[in-house]
Amino acid sequence: MSAMFRRVAFSFAALVVSSGLALAQSKVTLAVGGGSCLCYLPTMLAKQLGEYEKAGVAVDVVDFKGGSESLKAVIGGSADVVSGYFDHCVNLAAKGQHLQAFVVYDRYPGLALVVSPSHASEIKSVKDLANKKVGVSAPGSSTDFFLKYLLSKNGVDPNSVGVVGVGLGATAVAAMEQGQIDAAVMLDPSITVLQGRNKNLTILSDTRSQKDTLAVFGGEYPGGALYTKAEWIASHEKEVQAMTNAIVATLKWIHSHTPEEIADKMPAEYVGKDKAGYVAALKNTLPMYSETGRMDPKGAQAVLAVFSQSSPDVAKANIDLSKTYTNKYVDAAGKGM
Secondary structure (H helix, E strand, C coil): CHHHHHHHHHHHHHHHHHHHHHHHCEEEEEEECCCCCHHHHHHHHHHHHCHHHHHCEEEEEEECCCHHHHHHHHHHCCCCEEEEECHHHHHHHCCCCCEEEEEECECCCCCEEEECHHHCCCCCCHHHHCCCEEEECCCCCHHHHHHHHHHHHCCCCHHHCEEEECCCCHHHHHHHHCCCCCEEEECCCHHHHHHHHCCCCCEEEECCCHHHHHHHHCCCCCCEEEEEEHHHHHHCHHHHHHHHHHHHHHHHHHCCCCHHHHHHHCCHHHHCCCHHHHHHHHHHHHHHECCCCCCCHHHHHHHHHHHHHHCHHHHHCCCCHHHCECCHHHHHHHHHC
16 A cells, blocks of 8 residues: 555655646737748747747747738737748837847848749840839838849839738748739749749749849848847846747757658648648758858848848948847856757
């Protein structure tokens, strides 16, 4: 009886401890600007792998159509952290809003300016987009910023182009194939899906690789990151460290597994019916993912330089870049792993 009592007592104690750990887990609402987009895959994969829970934080992911909408959720207080593009931190710094990225998962933005198949005969260069309709994920999102930068760089007045929000997934592909828009800024897997159906697809600008990114921006250009209000980071360091640990662990997992193995872990609705196409898109995207999670200061500088060209507010603002990101939590994650 005493042995049985000890076993029961031990089991009860273990249950209490595990329940206590579950109750002790911090809860964070994470806003994502299009979870099916491969640019955000590390964020969604961390959820699938259970990395957030392993790190001690319960993450509730809320999916939006574009980065501007997920940003609004954090600014408005309905979400805690954004999984989105770092350039928002720089853009809003010019407006006196202090947002800070604390782990970077995309070394390159992965954006491509693609011509609608039905308009390929009339659009051969960025200059041909004047007075045309161009799709972006959502007005004010990073896809919109990228478009305006390319237009300005090529001598086209951004105000002469009609910007249309078409999302990032199937809706963007449909808008392109149906000729509702003349071109669009897209990301994978949508780019690869469209390319698979249209072998002669015209891509005017591509930032899915280091070579292409350097050609467009003149340097590496960080894309996706976890960021939020600086004051939230200061008052929630435990949660920030846990989320950083989860993303860093996920990046290591990504770079030690095949595209097929990664696809197997993703939600079926993200992979879609064409798994081979999804895997092909993943193969194109893998070089984009960071191996460390660290922000390259030169990359942050490149973002500022780009925005200084395309945004008068950023150009005239005296932005302290060091306040728009921190490597503190990534460095701590590296020591603990």
